[in-house]
Amino acid sequence: ETGVTQTPRHLVMGMTNKKSLKCEQHLGHNAMYWYKQSAKKPLELMFVYNFKEQTENNSVPSRFSPECPNSSHLFLHLHTLQPEDSALYLCASSQDKVGNTIYFGEGSWLTVV
Amino acid sequence: AQSVTQLGSHVSVSEGALVLLRCNYSSSVPPYLFWYVQYPNQGLQLLLKYTSAATLVKGINGFEAEFKKSETSFHLTKPSAHMSDAAEYFCAVSDYGGSQGNLIFGKGTKLSVKP
16 A cells, blocks of 8 residues: 555546646655656656645646645646646655655546547 | 666566666766666556665565666666566666755666566
């Protein structure tokens, strides 16, 4: 059983819809991450939150909007997405210290139609 | 800045054969290095991690990796492949330049195991 839980596991949405991905970690970590994994592309870091504060935003389009209400929960709000945004979105957590292991959830498969 | 390069996007071995997945890193500071595995339709799972305590690191499922500073390498090996090892493997290095806890991942190597 993973310490990082993501819901939903699968999501199909139209380009005009608004949806959210949810992530919860039960590991007592202080940093949480959103990664995007597309076919034939390396894992892309999207956002990093440390103690609920966003510390990194890797030039992610504004149609992706993260929210971190507390150290255990992380959301990714989605609106007016494009078909090329279809991918596996992975949430992860760690202690925010160099060398610490990052623990991943099982991912949310997003298909934009 | 740190980076990792995984040679070979796809490796195929026969069941029982040696598995060798290559990873080279670039780091201006002593690195922390990781190997993760991703099974189909799942997230990434830690296989093993190098933290400078020992150059030969043993991980789960019979995998191990050796840190070679002179070659800037951290190759992953397993003496005898099993069908259940078919997955994608990612090498990663700690990102000293960004968020402290972040990792920089390679592009991944997909391992196929033939019966």
